[in-house]
Amino acid sequence: MPQLMPFYFVNQISFTFLVLLSLIFVLSKYILPYFVYLFVTRFYITVLN
Amino acid sequence: MFSPLDQFETISLFSLAAPILGNFNIALTNLGFYCFLVFVIIFGFHVISNNNLALVPSHYSIALESFFASIANMVRSQIGENKEIYLPFVYSLFLFILVSNLVSNVPYNFAVTSSAIVCLGLSVTIFLSVTILALTKHGIKFFSFFVPSGCPLALVPLLVLIELISYFARSVSLGLRLFANIVAGHTLLAILSSFLIKLFSTSILVFFVTLIPFALFTAIIGLEIAVSFIQAFVFSLLVCSYIKDAEYLH
Numbered sequence: 001m002p003q004l005m006p007f008y009f010v011n012q013i014s015f016t017f018l019v020l021l022s023l024i025f026v027l028s029k030y031i032l033p034y035f036v037y038l039f040v041t042r043f044y045i046t047v048l049n
Numbered sequence: 050m051f052s053p054l055d056q057f058e059t060i061s062l063f064s065l066a067a068p069i070l071g072n073f074n075i076a077l078t079n080l081g082f083y084c085f086l087v088f089v090i091i092f093g094f095h096v097i098s099n100n101n102l103a104l105v106p107s108h109y110s111i112a113l114e115s116f117f118a119s120i121a122n123m124v125r126s127q128i129g130e131n132k133e134i135y136l137p138f139v140y141s142l143f144l145f146i147l148v149s150n151l152v153s154n155v156p157y158n159f160a161v162t163s164s165a166i167v168c169l170g171l172s173v174t175i176f177l178s179v180t181i182l183a184l185t186k187h188g189i190k191f192f193s194f195f196v197p198s199g200c201p202l203a204l205v206p207l208l209v210l211i212e213l214i215s216y217f218a219r220s221v222s223l224g225l226r227l228f229a230n231i232v233a234g235h236t237l238l239a240i241l242s243s244f245l246i247k248l249f250s251t252s253i254l255v256f257f258v259t260l261i262p263f264a265l266f267t268a269i270i271g272l273e274i275a276v277s278f279i280q281a282f283v284f285s286l287l288v289c290s291y292i293k294d295a296e297y298l299h
Contacts, residue, residue, distance in 0.1 A: 007074075008059065008078075009166045009170075011075075011076060011078060011081070012059060012078065012080050012081075012164055012166050012167055012170075013166055013167065013170040015078070015080060015081035015084045015085075016080075016084055016161070016167045016170065016171070017170075017174075018084075019084040019085060019087065019088045019145070020141065020142070020145055020171075022088065023088055023091060023092075023141045023144070023145055024137055024138055024141040026092060027095070027137050027140060027141050027144075028137030028138075028141075031095050031099075032117075032136070032137055032140065034099065034102060035114065035117050037102075038102070038104070038114075041104060042104065045104070
């Protein structure tokens with residue numbers, strides 16, 4: 001039914017945003033900070049040498 | 050009847066309908082499923098590559114670290130040295146688009162970015178957030194963005210109109226570029242493969258002759274993989290450029 005199209009769109013966009021927002025949360029909270037720690041540690045080791 | 054556009058159809062895998070709660074209906078579609086699949090792939094890749102946080106990198110972590118470094122470099126060079134707060138967003142966006150494009154290159158898989166509403170929804174949301182960011186940062190001075198510096202006063206009404214149209218066109222062009230590239234590439238592959246399967250199944254002689262167009266077809270698949278990378282890169286680069294415009298106003 002064509003009048004139901006907006007609901008399909010809402011479903012699609014909700015799933016996309018749900019996944020993208022959880023991805024941003026997981027990456028920025030748990031994964032990317034370790035990259036920074038790692039880079040900073042390597043930098044200090046290089047400087048100390 | 051075979052249609053090359055069948056592959057972009059969003060179908061419901063299973064749904065939950067509750068007529069008591071005002072005809073509440075929630076459905077897991079193939080698009081939703083592939084969104085979760087993309088999330089699992091990205092998360093899994095990061096878990097594999099974390100290398101127990103060792104200082105000496107493994108093969109996977111070298112790949113991931115150089116990947117991260119190139120995105121970080123893009124954000125730094127585009128937005129600014131002290132604007133790394135935008136890095137997780139750009140990094141996630143790039144990975145989401147890249148992995149959904151690459152997953153769709155595997156035969157019989159669904160392309161999340163071939164949905165117009167997903168791409169346009171992403172680009173319109175980014176456009177609105179960037180405009181809100183610019184308005185909160187610069188207030189009324191944001192509107193000076195539409196007047197190019199040093200233009201004669203007589204030309205200002207015309208130029209403001211042009212700049213305004215080009216500014217609003219960003220919201221559509223960003224998503225449309227990605228959507229059109231993915232849909233066009235996948236449709237082309239579907240059409241060519243339907244020709245090839247007919248040629249391959251004709252006779253032995255035609256089978257060997259068809260190996261020549263098949264080589265071309267393989268090259269087009271390589272091109273599609275390159276398009277997956279390029280479109281993800283272009284999308285995130287343009288998002289960086291829009292954030293830069295919102296931060297510095299020219």
